[in-house]
Amino acid sequence: MIRIECRDALYAYDIYHITKAFFPNEEIEQQVDEKQEQEVSVTLENGSCFSIAPDGVAGFSEKKERKHWVNKQLYNFCRQEQGHPLAWGILTGIRPTKMIMSRLESGAGERDALEWMTEEYLVTGEKAELALAIAKREKALLDRLDYREGYSLYIGIPFCPTICSYCSFSSSPLEEWEDRVDGYLDALCRELSFVGTVSAERKLNTIYIGGGTPTTLNPQQLERLLSHLEQTFSYENLIEFTVEAGRPDSITREKLEVLKSHPVTRISINPQSMQQKTLDAIGRRHTVQEIYDAYEAARELGFDNINMDLIAGLPGEEVCDMRDTLEQIVHMQPDSLTVHSLAIKRAARMGQEKTKIREAKRLEEMVDLASDYAKRLELVPYYLYRQKNIAGNFENVGYAKVDKAGIYNILIMEEKQSIIACGAGASTKIVLSEKIELESRGKLRTTNIIRIENVKDIEEYITRIDEMIERKGEWLWH
Structure with a gap:
């Protein structure tokens, strides 16, 4: 102790x-x-x-x-x-690239920004260089967006086939809610209709449907949601539309055909590991072969921007397991790869069971290995974030081909454009052009970010949807 x-x-x-x-x-x-x-x-x-x-x-x-x-x-x-340093020194926040980007935007040179990270925050030189390289790529991508008149839209589907042992998100097993999914979509579509009406004069730049697992919806439900979006929002300024098809056991060819019939530009098929023993241990309840099958079906249907997520440091995995997983990923050739260092949250089953984290040296080997394999895939790092209690004090890095970077991923980290979020547990972030004073927990604070939280409980979201809409109405575009 x-x-x-x-x-x-x-x-x-x-x-x-x-x-x-x-x-x-x-x-x-x-x-x-x-x-x-x-x-x-x-x-x-x-x-x-x-x-x-x-x-x-x-x-x-x-x-x-x-x-x-x-x-x-x-x-x-x-x-x-x-007897060893921390990769990110004394940084405890989740957005190191936002810090270095702010430094550059204030007029500092690149060398000055690097020295500031290493001397003031004790970040290792390697990680400071990584943050700088990513910040520069992020800036080039975000320069395409209209911060003042533009916005992004997040839609949350809080259902999963099963709950993974590392997961702390607000998602529920589909089998417990199957008879209420249509009721959830009723409420969600009402919220989306409101957002579409009040945002009619704004430019919608990106859409991200996440969760949970959006592809737990059946084909008819997916069609209903995607059709409602097209009827509600103008896509004239849309540059990216992502749908997380994260669990291979939730993906069918019919569902992929529905996605393809709408202007979805990017999907995620997330194995987390290509080791069957690991998938079984963490509660994924799908096979390695199902990952291959889902990926091949998506390619056959013409999806040309597929992301895959991996987690370094999962229980029971050695460096050789990570290497084998990456070899299999290279065989599939995804357009982007997001590599997470395991973060054990209290709300997750791993947190409740007090799962031990791998020693830093072993994790460092896994993280470095992922970087090497990303280069083999001709993927470059384009966004980075960290989490509380992240294993080994490392980071999560998104790698992508030059024209396949996930713009929404950058926006959620850099907080430069408003993201309107709909669904149970969704968190809206409105970025103001000027800072204002707000009262929080009895204290005044100065901020240019307004957060509007939807309730996490699915039943409460359905019954209190008018309240969720009213919360947004108080701040949206005022």
Whole structure:
């Protein structure tokens, strides 16, 4: 058990996540008490202790500077204890490319931006270079969009064939909801109709149907949803339309034919692993052969932009398993490949079962291997994000052929264009042209991002759909 004590809640989040990144499989107990003697103290299981006395931070007038200095001191202590650095240093946020892009947009040169990442945030040189390269590619792609008049649309389908053990998303097994799917679509189409009406003068740039697994809908339900979208929105300015066909066991040729009959430009067929033992262990309940079958059917029908997702560090997998998976992916030749480092969330079954994370060295080999194989596929990294409790302090990277990058993926990370989200658990982000003051948890904060959350519970979403619509009406395009 590792014990963390802080005098000020200011430190709590970063101290916890930096410590957790170095000691991913240790239990952590955290307490904030303004009466304690030390400003911050971290006591490891072996008895080693890191502490900062109140007079140690007295020289910092700004809270932000004080926290930053403490984070760096803790990092150096943990690095010495563990004998290795963290790939992303003291960064605890999920958007490192957004940070470096902001630095470039403020007038900094590339070398200055790299030094800022490595010196101020202790990011390794390799990861800083990766963030810079991706930020430059992102900027070139996003320059095609109209931030002020344009927007993107997300549609959530919260059903899956089964729930994977690593998953913490708001999705439910289809068999429990099969008789309510049409009712869910009734509510969803009402919400979409409202958004289409109030957004008639705006330019729709990208559509992303995710979940859950959208292809759990039967062919008639898919046709109903896609037809409703075409009747509700203008596609005149649409440059990308993605549908996640993520679970191969939910894909049929008839469903792919429905997608192909509409202007869907990009789909995802996500194996996560090509090892049958792993698929069985994580609750995927489909075979490796079904992955091949779904992929081949999509190619036969003419889909020319197919993404595949993999997860590095799944339980029981060794580097040789990752290599075999990547060899099979090379055989299929997808147009893009998204490689996730396993992140174990508390809400997922893995989190509840306290699944152990692979040691950083093994994970680093898997992540580096994926990068090497992406080059063999002539895919370049185009977007990057990180998650809380991500294995080995690594990252999730999207690789794509030059003209096949997923623009919506970049938008969700960089927060430069409004994304209107419909469906249970969907989160709308409205990007304002200027910052405003908003009250949050009794405090005023300055922001240019307005978040509007739909309820996660499917039954509540259906019965409270008028409330979801009203929430959007308060902010959309005002």
